Amino acid sequence: MKICKQYDKDGDIILYNGNCLDILKQIPDESIDIIITSPPYCMKKAYENSTDDINTFREVHKTIFPELYRILKPYGSICWQVGYHVNDTQTYPLDYIVYDIFTNNSSKLKYPLILRNRIIWTFGHGLNSTKRFSGRHETILWFTKGDKYTFNLDDVRVPQKYPGKRSYKGPNKGKISGNPLGKNPSDIWDIPNVKAQHIEKTSHPCQYPVALPRRLIKALTKKGDMVLDPFMGSGTTGVAAIMEDRKFIGAEIVPEYYEISNQRIKDAINGDAKIRPDVPAMEPNTNSAVARIPDEWRSLNETKKEEKSINRGEETRVREEKAS
Numbered sequence: 001m002k003i004c005k006q007y008d009k010d011g012d013i014i015l016y017n018g019n020c021l022d023i024l025k026q027i028p029d030e031s032i033d034i035i036i037t038s039p040p041y042c043m044k045k046a047y048e049n050s051t052d053d054i055n056t057f058r059e060v061h062k063t064i065f066p067e068l069y070r071i072l073k074p075y076g077s078i079c080w081q082v083g084y085h086v087n088d089t090q091t092y093p094l095d096y097i098v099y100d101i102f103t104n105n106s107s108k109l110k111y112p113l114i115l116r117n118r119i120i121w122t123f124g125h126g127l128n129s130t131k132r133f134s135g136r137h138e139t140i141l142w143f144t145k146g147d148k149y150t151f152n153l154d155d156v157r158v159p160q161k162y163p164g165k166r167s168y169k170g171p172n173k174g175k176i177s178g179n180p181l182g183k184n185p186s187d188i189w190d191i192p193n194v195k196a197q198h199i200e201k202t203s204h205p206c207q208y209p210v211a212l213p214r215r216l217i218k219a220l221t222k223k224g225d226m227v228l229d230p231f232m233g234s235g236t237t238g239v240a241a242i243m244e245d246r247k248f249i250g251a252e253i254v255p256e257y258y259e260i261s262n263q264r265i266k267d268a269i270n271g272d273a274k275i276r277p278d279v280p281a282m283e284p285n286t287n288s289a290v291a292r293i294p295d296e297w298r299s300l301n302e303t304k305k306e307e308k309s310i311n312r313g314e315e316t317r318v319r320e321e322k323a324s
């Protein structure tokens, strides 16, 4: 396996420390099978400039897109994972911006980008908001370059809830209706995000879980294909690519994160990657101490219940008064 720090046409794994645009320009036309990434959201994270805003996000995407398109093979895939840009005044769904830029800038080209799925990645934990509903999802836009593409559904099927279900009418009445390999995972993916207790957590502030790019790689490429992540952060896409016997090119501009990605990818090559298997999130054990309402809340809840019943009584009185 040839591992390089600069672009090399014979490299199996290329890990570049620098601006992704520099290495993208060196990659030959139509040589990448899939691009999977999560770009900076321009939300003043440790790895962003304090002046970056939603316009920076737009400009970065307009600048990078022609290179991404050029190096992607016809019928290859782009999977762009984004959430929301939130500032003092507004919340922007970043996938709207990405969708517009990617489709408008390719619509007149030989192989326009076609959106295949807008996957909702949902997770149980995150910041608790007091001013709006707490955010518990982000999205992945999956585009193909042109109208053909690889889709290995059987490689990513998930267990059915009711595998023994049978058809209740029609010619297959009485026969088992599901697929023995499992069901289509659908476009809603419930995969725990990488927070403090997660086995994959590094010091990178915004990792996505290995299960996410791994599903995409299994479904949308074949063994030996070349996977690219222009904003590789802690190297999660690279870990997934190696675990699935694909080649990988990644770029990361911050040296500290670049070192983390190198170590994780080395671990993956040696079969030592720490990963959370792609299994459903655990249901809480209702007998565990943390699943029970703490005693301190019981009296509070009683007061709240009393207040609610007083309010309900008042509402009924007003309704009756109006009706009479």
Ligand SMILES: C[S@@+](CC[C@H](N)C(=O)[O-])C[C@H]1O[C@@H](n2cnc3c(N)ncnc32)[C@H](O)[C@@H]1O
Pocket: 018, 019, 020, 021, 037, 038, 039, 040, 041, 047, 204, 206, 207, 208, 209, 230, 231, 232, 233, 234, 235, 236, 237, 251, 252, 253, 254, 257
């Ligand atoms: C959202 S994070 C990606 C996290 C990654 N998916 C993971 O699981 O660790 C975006 C990363 O892009 C890096 N970055 C920002 N601008 C870059 C550029 N022009 N070239 C390469 N990397 C860049 C940031 O330092 C950051 O680590």
